[in-house]
Each structure stands twice: as C-alpha cells, then as structure tokens.
Amino acid sequence: MWGKLNRILERLVAPFRALFHTIFRGHYRLERYSLGLAFAIIIAGGIGGAVEIAPLFTIDETVEEAPDMRLYTPLEQVGRDIYIREGCYTCHSQMIRTLRDEVDRWGPYSRAVESQYDHPMLWGSKRTGPDLARVGGKYSDAWHVAHLYYPRDVVAESVMPAYRWLARRNADLDDLSARLETLRTVGVPYTDAQIENAVSDALAQVNPDGARAGGLIERYGEATNIRNFDGQPGNPTEMDAIVAYLQILGKLVDVETLDTESGQQE
Amino acid sequence: MSVKERDPLTGHQTTGHEWNGITELNTRVPRAIWWFIGITHVWALIMWLLLPAWPLITTYTKGLLGIDQTQLVAAEVEAGDRYRAHWVARFDAESLDEIRADETLMEIVRGAAPALWGDNCAVCHATGGTGGPGFPNLVDAAWIWGGSDEAVLETLRVGINSQHPETRFGQMLAFGETGILSRDEVRTVASYVQSLSGLADPPAEVVEPGAALFAENCTSCHGESGEGMTELGAPNLTDDAWIYGGESATLFETIHDGRQGWMPAWEGRLTGAERKMLALYVLDILPEGE
Numbered sequence: 001m002w003g004k005l006n007r008i009l010e011r012l013v014a015p016f017r018a019l020f021h022t023i024f025r026g027h028y029r030l031e032r033y034s035l036g037l038a039f040a041i042i043i044a045g046g047i048g049g050a051v052e053i054a055p056l057f058t059i060d061e062t063v064e065e066a067p068d069m070r071l072y073t074p075l076e077q078v079g080r081d082i083y084i085r086e087g088c089y090t091c092h093s094q095m096i097r098t099l100r101d102e103v104d105r106w107g108p109y110s111r112a113v114e115s116q117y118d119h120p121m122l123w124g125s126k127r128t129g130p131d132l133a134r135v136g137g138k139y140s141d142a143w144h145v146a147h148l149y150y151p152r153d154v155v156a157e158s159v160m161p162a163y164r165w166l167a168r169r170n171a172d173l174d175d176l177s178a179r180l181e182t183l184r185t186v187g188v189p190y191t192d193a194q195i196e197n198a199v200s201d202a203l204a205q206v207n208p209d210g211a212r213a214g215g216l217i218e219r220y221g222e223a224t225n226i227r228n229f230d231g232q233p234g235n236p237t238e239m240d241a242i243v244a245y246l247q248i249l250g251k252l253v254d255v256e257t258l259d260t261e262s263g264q265q266e
Numbered sequence: 267m268s269v270k271e272r273d274p275l276t277g278h279q280t281t282g283h284e285w286n287g288i289t290e291l292n293t294r295v296p297r298a299i300w301w302f303i304g305i306t307h308v309w310a311l312i313m314w315l316l317l318p319a320w321p322l323i324t325t326y327t328k329g330l331l332g333i334d335q336t337q338l339v340a341a342e343v344e345a346g347d348r349y350r351a352h353w354v355a356r357f358d359a360e361s362l363d364e365i366r367a368d369e370t371l372m373e374i375v376r377g378a379a380p381a382l383w384g385d386n387c388a389v390c391h392a393t394g395g396t397g398g399p400g401f402p403n404l405v406d407a408a409w410i411w412g413g414s415d416e417a418v419l420e421t422l423r424v425g426i427n428s429q430h431p432e433t434r435f436g437q438m439l440a441f442g443e444t445g446i447l448s449r450d451e452v453r454t455v456a457s458y459v460q461s462l463s464g465l466a467d468p469p470a471e472v473v474e475p476g477a478a479l480f481a482e483n484c485t486s487c488h489g490e491s492g493e494g495m496t497e498l499g500a501p502n503l504t505d506d507a508w509i510y511g512g513e514s515a516t517l518f519e520t521i522h523d524g525r526q527g528w529m530p531a532w533e534g535r536l537t538g539a540e541r542k543m544l545a546l547y548v549l550d551i552l553p554e555g556e
Contacts, residue, residue, distance in 0.1 A: 009297075009300070009304065051320075051321070052321065055322065055326070056321065058323050058324055059321060059323075098335040099339060104343070104346070137429060138386070139390065140529070143389060143401070153399075154390065154392075155389055156392070156393070157393075
C-alpha cells in the first residue's frame, strides 16, 4: 500500500522535479554558511510580514465607521494605564468573540472600531476572570470599589487579588498633557484644548458640582461620567481612575447605531 | 568537500565532516514528512480558495464559501432565540402570577435564572440573595422600594439612581456634611434611631431631643414612626434589616455623610422575559433556600 502511494506521490511531483532539485540543492549549500542562512531566514520572514501585516495598514473595510466615537477622558486614560500596570489584562479579556454563548452572556460581540483608539489594545485571550469589554455601567461604582479593595467581600468564591493601595494612592496626573499628546501622535484625535486642559479635566471628573465640570462636558460630551467614583473627597485617587475606566468600557460606541449605519447585520 | 561519500553500513551519504575518523550520516528525510508537507500544502491551497485569506491593497479575498463570522453568530443567536421562542413569548405576555401557576414555566425559571442571577446580580446581592454592606438583602422581609411583583419588576427595569432616564431616585441627605445637624446632633439622632429597632436603650435625656430632631429632619421620608416609605425608597428603621449597618459608627457615617445607593438599570442589558425570570427567582425561588 505504501509503495503504491509513494509511486503516486512521485508521479504527482514529477513535473516539479527540476524546480525541487534546484531549491533543495541551493538550500543544502546555504545551510553550510551560518550568516548566509540567517540572512535568508530574515528575507523569508520579511516577505511573510510584508504580505500579512503591511496590507492591514491600507485595508480599512474591516473597521466599521464610528464618527461619533467618544474618546477616553484624561482620568479614564489614567485608569487605563493603571489597568495595564496592575496586569488586569493577564486575567481579563476585553474581546467578546463572535460566538453565541459569549454574545448571550456579555452582549454584542466586540467591533474592531471599538478599540481603534486603544494604544495598546487590551483584547487579551486569558480569562481567569470574566470578559470586561462591556462591563461599563453593569455594576455600581460602590461595587467596583468594594470589589477592588477586597474581592471576597462581595464575591465569596473570587480568586482575584485585592488592590487596596488603589484607594490610598493619588492618581498620577503630572504628565497627563504629554500622555494625551503622545496618543495624538499615534492617531487618537485629541484636540489642542483637550491636551491643554488634561489635568483640569481629570480633576473635574470626580467633582460633579465643581466649576470645571462644564469644561469637561464641553470637551468630551454629555454622556461623560462625572462622579466621585471612590466616594472619597478630594483629588482623584487611582481607585477613581480605574473605576472611571471600567465604567466606560463598551460605552465609547453605540453598537446598535453602528450596525445600521454600516449596513451590517446584528 | 567530499559530500558524495557513502557510509558502507547504511548506504546513506555522510555530511562530509569528519572528526578523528568519526563521520556524520546525512540521513534522508523520511517519506512520512514529505507526505505531511505535501498534504498540508494542498490543504492550504483549498482553504485559500474557500475562506477569506489573502490581503490585497485595500481589500482581501473573500473566499468562495462567503463565510463571515458576524453573520454566522447572528444566525446562531437567531436559532437560539427560535429554540426559546415558545416560552419567551409566554413570559413576555403573562403576569408573574400566571407564570407562577404554570409548573412548566417555573421549571424553566429554576433552570435558567441561576445563570442570569450569577452573572448579573450575585456580585452585589450574593449568590443566596443575602446581600452585604451597601447591597440590600433580597431574601428577608424588608423591601426598600416595595416587594410587590410590579415594584420588583420596575426596580429591575429602571434601576435606582442609575443612568436610565426613568430611574428610581433616592438619596439620604448628608445631614452633617451640609451643616443641617451638628456632630452631636447626629450622634443623638443616631442613638434615637437605634432605639426604634431595639438595638439600644438610650436614656430619656437622649431619646427626647433625638425624637425631636427625628421629627424635624427625618419624618418626611422615613415617616412619623420611622417605618419608611417604599415610594421614596426610604428604608424602615424599626426592623432589624440594615443596608449599611445599624452600629453607632455606621449610623453616624450614614447620617453625617449621606448615602446614595446605585442599582444598575437592566433594561437594554436583559430582555423583559429575563427580568421576569429574575423577579420570580428573587421573590419565589431564593426565599425557598432560606
């Protein structure tokens, strides 16, 4: 049986024999020169990269249009940096996949445009905890604070670590304007006013009755969450920042309107 | 370079390298590997044709099968909805009492509600519905916004102090923070409130001014006797149910700094049938486990 199959294989490749021999002989020779081999590997990998990766910068039909997409406020951006610093993404994904059970549990699957301003994106693939792509508004601020402070106070069976220090540390706002400026360099459309007022806007977001709240709404929209997220008076803590960030997840784009506009099916 | 040299024992070529008379065999790649490489290449060619595969400059090859995951999942969700349609329609149409009377529908609640509860409600109200500090116990007799079918369904729909336009709104004023009461007065009224439910038995010189302060500041929401008003979401202070706690320090904090709980609105996130299931789970099934 094997003999017969081998004969079939040989007959199938017969027309390409000369080509194979040239390639194999060339390769056999190349293998003897380590530098030459390394160089050839780089060229082969480079071709793969050029074919697979380069077109992603020019293909835009895979990303939906969302002209009204909200930007992260400065405080939410600080929260996002804390989310990255504490490694939340190593246990929580932010990507609801196109699978029925995930759509049933967490809501509409994640669209590409929803993370167009995420640098870096935090889709993740490890789910020790639940997906967080649409956690914004699902639970109360007080719950998030209690849960981050000591998860087992509210969810007895949780294995999540406690993040108590977030409630004690003030959010680092020093270089906030520069951070937004950097994000603008990589394509997030922050305006000059947003960059200039970054620190003021971060302070305003935890003080709904303050004088600066109006400016924040003007720059980031009516739907901006302006609350004292951690319930503590004074300047924003890291807890304020990360809860502000968690409460905006999935809220930057209205997925329902997105689908009718781009003519896709829900 | 003597590449062509053959090993006399195996008949294989050697690599041509030699170390003190030891040479290295250049064994042929086994046929099975060639088969593997051949088959996977053919497989790749077929898949390139059938599935979305090759990036072009502004678009990509869509594949002969025209498969699009977003449409696949939409079809799957639709199929799931069809599968449930016969009872979802009944949940939509019937009142909670009518559903209670039908054991087959209640079996569905028993099957589906624990998963809904676990993912959406249990994080605050606990798996058994017993709540915790700041998150009300739903299996005791006390209801802040009312425990009737309609009240529970409405709370589930619009939430409390939520972002829903029709949200229930309730707020315990910060009597100390805003300067309405001095710290001493807050302490006095806290002791009086403790006496209402028998938590403490303060002397008459505390009870009397406490009662006066209570009548002046608290009765408009909590009622003359402190039994609360469900239409305002003002809790009953005479029972032994506490959202934040009945200890002196907690009561001081509550009266001094105020409270404003937040129950998310579930309209939009959960369907009407799902909210009815959760109402039945809270009102009928969870208390059974008590």
